[in-house]
Amino acid sequence: MDKWKKLRKDLFRAVEPEIKLVAISQPVGEYKDLCTPETLPAFTARASHESKGTKEDDIRLNKTLIELGHDTPLQSVQFVLYFSGVTKSLQAQWTRHKIGVGWTFRSTRYVPASQNYFVYNTYDYIDEEEKVKELLKIDEEIAKKAIELFDRKIALGSTKQDGRKIMPVFWSTSCYFYVNARALRHLFKLRLDKAAEWEIRRMASILYDICMEWTPSLFENLKELRGKSGF
Numbered sequence: 449m450d451k452w453k454k455l456r457k458d459l460f461r462a463v464e465p466e467i468k469l470v471a472i473s474q475p476v477g478e479y480k481d482l483c484t485p486e487t488l489p490a491f492t493a494r495a496s497h498e499s500k501g502t503k504e505d506d507i508r509l510n511k512t513l514i515e516l517g518h519d520t521p522l523q524s525v526q527f528v529l530y531f532s533g534v535t536k537s538l539q540a541q542w543t544r545h546k547i548g549v550g551w552t553f554r555s556t557r558y559v560p561a562s563q564n565y566f567v568y569n570t571y572d573y574i575d576e577e578e579k580v581k582e583l584l585k586i587d588e589e590i591a592k593k594a595i596e597l598f599d600r601k602i603a604l605g606s607t608k609q610d611g612r613k614i615m616p617v618f619w620s621t622s623c624y625f626y627v628n629a630r631a632l633r634h635l636f637k638l639r640l641d642k643a644a645e646w647e648i649r650r651m652a653s654i655l656y657d658i659c660m661e662w663t664p665s666l667f668e669n670l671k672e673l674r675g676k677s678g679f
């Protein structure tokens with residue numbers, strides 16, 4: 449998938465999505481020896497039976513909890529991630545998620561929109577390169593025009609918040625995202641699915657891969673969905 453990526457790189461102020469893990473819940477003090485960020489769900493869930501196990505046991509127990517739908521302990525793992533190269537259109541879909549999630553977005557009331565970048569479409573459902581180039585040219589024209597008009601509005605005395613309203617929805621933004629593992633699993637189920645819009649599906653795919661690096665037992669049963677996401 450994303451077979452036309454090379455056509456996007458030299459477009460006007462083109463940017464691609466990027467996600468960085470900033471922080472993840474860490475056991476502290478005496479708990480440092482007893483659990484890891486990944487084993488926190490099972491370790492804390494053991495309170496129900498007053499049972500004990502090794503970290504390896506807890507990795508196995510994580511998977512059992514997920515199979516059984518005992519999801520609350522997954523809230524023990526909190527992630528902080530930095531996202532760049534996501535569109536305003538994606539922001540509108542993403543912020544519909546309400547439970548166990550939060551954001552701090554770059555504000556264009558304060559940051560001038562003339563510094564904006566743009567996230568161009570993949571158009572990977574189109575097979576003819578010439579057609580894709582033509583489509584991207586249209587998008588690029590709009591991006592250039594929007595920046596030019598924004599600067600003109602500001603020069604005429606418009607505030608930044610009124611100036612930005614002419615921006616196309618594919619302008620790029622950045623944010624910090626705060627989310628727990630339970631909410632992430634819910635997001636993956638909805639947004640890795642083929643039914644989801646392509647940009648949020650691409651974002652979910654990148655995010656999934658990061659989560660798998662750090663806490664695989666919490667997400668590995670969604671691997672098949674990730675495989676079919678197209679990214």
Ligand SMILES: Cc1cc2nc3c(=O)[nH]c(=O)nc-3n(C[C@H](O)[C@H](O)[C@H](O)COP(=O)(O)OP(=O)(O)OC[C@H]3O[C@@H](n4cnc5c(N)ncnc54)[C@H](O)[C@@H]3O)c2cc1C
Binds near residue numbers: 544545547638643644
């Ligand atoms: C493929 C796809 C297409 C979509 N199309 C559209 C569309 O055309 N138009 C549109 O407006 N939206 C659309 N959405 C957004 C969708 O309706 C949800 O708002 C979004 O996916 C967030 O899901 P959620 O409410 O489950 O998540 P969260 O808000 O994070 O909620 C998580 C879970 O908590 C529970 N919960 C949350 N709030 C409540 C509540 N108030 N009462 C009881 N239980 C609650 C539910 O079990 C919910 O699943 C679409 C989403 C997808 C994935």
